[in-house]
Amino acid sequence: MLIDLHTHSAVSDGTDSPATLVATAAAAGLDVIALTDHDTTAGWQPAAAARPTGLTIVPGMELSCRWFPADEPPMSVHLLAYLFDPQHPGFAAERVRLREERLGRAERIVGNLAAAGYPITWDVVVARSAGGVVGRPHIAGALVEAGVVDSVDKAFATVLNHRSPHYVTKADTDVLDGIALVRAAGGVPVFAHGLATSRGRVVDDAALTTMTDAGLLGLEVDHPDHTPEQREHLRALAGDLGLIRTGSSDYHGTNKLTPIAACTTDPDQYEAIVAAGTGSTVVGD
Ligand code: AMP
Ligand code: ZN
Numbered sequence: 323m324l325i326d327l328h329t330h331s332a333v334s335d336g337t338d339s340p341a342t343l344v345a346t347a348a349a350a351g352l353d354v355i356a357l358t359d360h361d362t363t364a365g366w367q368p369a370a371a372a373r374p375t376g377l378t379i380v381p382g383m384e385l386s387c388r389w390f391p392a393d394e395p396p397m398s399v400h401l402l403a404y405l406f407d408p409q410h411p412g413f414a415a416e417r418v419r420l421r422e423e424r425l426g427r428a429e430r431i432v433g434n435l436a437a438a439g440y441p442i443t444w445d446v447v448v449a450r451s452a453g454g455v456v457g458r459p460h461i462a463g464a465l466v467e468a469g470v471v472d473s474v475d476k477a478f479a480t481v482l483n484h485r486s487p488h489y490v491t492k493a494d495t496d497v498l499d500g501i502a503l504v505r506a507a508g509g510v511p512v513f514a515h516g517l518a519t520s521r522g523r524v525v526d527d528a529a530l531t532t533m534t535d536a537g538l539l540g541l542e543v544d545h546p547d548h549t550p551e552q553r554e555h556l557r558a559l560a561g562d563l564g565l566i567r568t569g570s571s572d573y574h575g576t577n578k579l580t581p582i583a584a585c586t587t588d589p590d591q592y593e594a595i596v597a598a599g600t601g602s603t604v605v606g607d
């Protein structure tokens with residue numbers, strides 16, 4: 323049984339429509355896929371409507387969060403959420419706030435780039451996001467199209483990097499509040515790519531312990547951005563903390579090089595997520 327619990331469609335910053343994504347999943351031989359677009363559930367219905375026979379879809383999301391260390395500036399972190407109630411008022415309101423925050427922040431990054439002389443406009447970036455959740459990959463795509471960089475990866479490594487002078491942060495959800503919201507909505511919170519140092523600073527074991535005390539239920543262990551040593555560390559920590567362990571590709575279509583199903587989740591860990599999620603149900607045969 324092949325299970326990939328972290329993928330993005332074009333309703334956030336992937337390139338496959340939800341319908342194409344589920345077809346891609348089936349073609350890759352997956353039995354279970356979770357759709358985890360950033361800060362939106364807009365892909366749930368179109369993915370379910372296009373579900374190929376034999377494929378099970380887990381409704382999910384990746385929530386943009388911040389961790390506040392005691393003596394350092396806040397860190398950007400991501401929380402995967404599965405099987406929550408999309409109608410839960412507090413959680414729904416927080417998603418709206420996050421999407422508005424993303425819009426304002428992306429517009430400011432584009433303004434910084436334009437002021438620095440890069441041939442890019444806000445209209446082009448908005449058009450590329452096609453009514454979905456705006457993210458840096460859309461700005462990166464516009465920069466590639468304008469000939470500023472030759473790939474999305476290159477844009478992330480240079481002008482869009484969090485160390486770039488053009489970069490603007492966003493006021494993401496305090497991860498402890500995010501965990502509480504996901505649980506209140508009957509969902510299963512899993513900490514995403516926790517040791518992916520290529521994305522910036524990463525949290526320590528004490529932070530993950532604090533999150534577990536706040537209701538975290540799982541750690542994403544096998545992720546393309548984790549080294550074998552990082553995976554072993556997280557696998558052991560999940561054991562110590564009694565957390566579910568997941569594996570996933572973080573597929574983004576052609577916005578990233580990683581293929582779907584590049585990492586997968588063990589069936590017993592998947593079953594534990596399904597058992598813990600009470601806010602919505604998987605969509606299958
Ligand atoms: P943002 O959410 O706007 O800060 O953009 C960060 C998102 O871009 C991450 O959550 C990933 O989904 C995606 N991302 C990060 N690095 C890359 C990359 N090198 N190429 C394409 N997408 C990336
Ligand atoms: Zn993304």
Ligand code: FE
Pocket residue numbers: 384400514515
């Ligand atoms: Fe992420």
Ligand code: FE
Pocket residue numbers: 328330384572
């Ligand atoms: Fe992701």
